[in-house]
Amino acid sequence: MKNTSGKLLTYFATAERASDAEVESSYHILKNDPVLRTFQEAMPDLAMILNTDRQLVFANSNLIKFLDIEDRHLPLGERLGDLLSCIHSDEQPSGCGTTKACRFCGVVNAIVESQLSGKPVVREARISAKSEEEITSYDLKIKASPLHYRNQDFTILSINDISDKKRRAILETSYINEIFDTAFELKKVVSLIDKEGLDNSNRTIIENAERVNHELMLDLHAQKILNEAEDGKLIVTPVLCNTAQFFRELEGFYKSQLIAEGKKFFIDPFSHSVKFVSDKQIVMHVLSGIINNAFEATGSGKTIKAGARLNDKLIRFWIYSPEELTEESKHQIFQRSFSTKGANRGIGTYMARLLTSKYLKGRVYFTSDENGTTFFIEIPLNLNS
Numbered sequence: 526m527k528n529t530s531g532k533l534l535t536y537f538a539t540a541e542r543a544s545d546a547e548v549e550s551s552y553h554i555l556k557n558d559p560v561l562r563t564f565q566e567a568m569p570d571l572a573m574i575l576n577t578d579r580q581l582v583f584a585n586s587n588l589i590k591f592l593d594i595e596d597r598h599l600p601l602g603e604r605l606g607d608l609l610s611c612i613h614s615d616e617q618p619s620g621c622g623t624t625k626a627c628r629f630c631g632v633v634n635a636i637v638e639s640q641l642s643g644k645p646v647v648r649e650a651r652i653s654a655k656s657e658e659e660i661t662s663y664d665l666k667i668k669a670s671p672l673h674y675r676n677q678d679f680t681i682l683s684i685n686d687i688s689d690k691k692r693r694a695i696l697e698t699s700y701i702n703e704i705f706d707t708a709f710e711l712k713k714v715v716s717l718i719d720k721e722g723l724d725n726s727n728r729t730i731i732e733n734a735e736r737v738n739h740e741l742m743l744d745l746h747a748q749k750i751l752n753e754a755e756d757g758k759l760i761v762t763p764v765l766c767n768t769a770q771f772f773r774e775l776e777g778f779y780k781s782q783l784i785a786e787g788k789k790f791f792i793d794p795f796s797h798s799v800k801f802v803s804d805k806q807i808v809m810h811v812l813s814g815i816i817n818n819a820f821e822a823t824g825s826g827k828t829i830k831a832g833a834r835l836n837d838k839l840i841r842f843w844i845y846s847p848e849e850l851t852e853e854s855k856h857q858i859f860q861r862s863f864s865t866k867g868a869n870r871g872i873g874t875y876m877a878r879l880l881t882s883k884y885l886k887g888r889v890y891f892t893s894d895e896n897g898t899t900f901f902i903e904i905p906l907n908l909n910s
Contacts, residue, residue, distance in 0.1 A: 534619070610654045
């Protein structure tokens with residue numbers, strides 16, 4: 526099918542394809558180079574090499590396994606949308622890259638942009654693939670990188686299936702929002718109970734319910750903040766803050782927390798009271814993350830100490846625990862899921878460093894020896910400057 530100019534009809538990328546002989550020639554050139562073949566096999570993702578017409582001329586074993594074929598049956602000359610049976614691939618005679626829908630496809634756009642710029646391009650792509658009576662949806666992370674080899678131009682295309690990650694992120698966001706809304710409704714219901722008319726036992730039950738519900742809402746909010754921070758979507762809102770106000774709020778908060786039972790929280794009376802401009806919510810998450818970690822690591826009857834100092838144009842918060850970190854903890858403490866308290870823990874210090882370095886323009890570090898462990902959080906006096 527051709528248009529009036531004599532060229533193959535396309536609504537986006539070029540429709541022309543290399544001949545079978547040209548494709549076969551490129552395949553053998555690439556396959557016979559042991560260094561290139563070793564490089565391709567070392568890639569953990571699905572990978573393919575394309576010619577200038579976006580056709581497959583080489584594939585690594587991961588892609589071959591994914592397509593459930595044998596190497597000798599490699600579908601040379603096909604494009605990725607054709608290989609995956611994209612629902613749009615048969616809408617035009619020249620297939621993948623030439624339909625109206627292809628204008629919005631991350632795969633084709635990454636390849637074309639890389640070919641034009643001569644630079645690596647990373648895009649996310651969504652492909653709906655048909656298989657008999659079923660439709661399978663793929664969320665892919667695509668990297669297209671130029672390769673000039675033996676006087677020919679190629680594109681290395683690496684394909685990472687992030688479908689599970691995307692679905693998990695959507696479920697997590699939905700789940701957190703729904704649980705938070707439920708916890709908020711519970712808070713309103715409990716607040717309507719007239720505690721004055723209750724005996725001590727029932728009043729204690731209601732107060733415990735309020736405290737646990739409050740802790741649940743804080744945990745859910747912290748997870749939401751962490752998700753947004755890791756995705757680069759956290760919005761920073763600088764306001765005027767005061768170090769003394771932070772410590773008053775933290776001191777009041779930990780008086781009723783289970784994590785602090787049997788332990789003391791001491792605010793240095795010589796701590797500087799400093800006005801500064803930063804995101805109050807993020808600073809509070811950083812401090813509480815480090816303090817929670819200190820309480821978890823500290824034995825019953827011992828004291829956690831905290832304070833702040835003004836140092837030139839920096840504010841240095843500090844949190845002290847009388848316990849020394851283990852050698853393993855000293856090297857792993859800021860890793861995302863490292864914890865000595867069991868699985869699915871270890872977010873506090875990781876989150877503190879992430880928020881401080883990425884959003885507060887500061888840093889988190891620590892010292893630890895037989896005299897105890899002190900974490901330092903340094904942030905600028907004015908986040909806007």
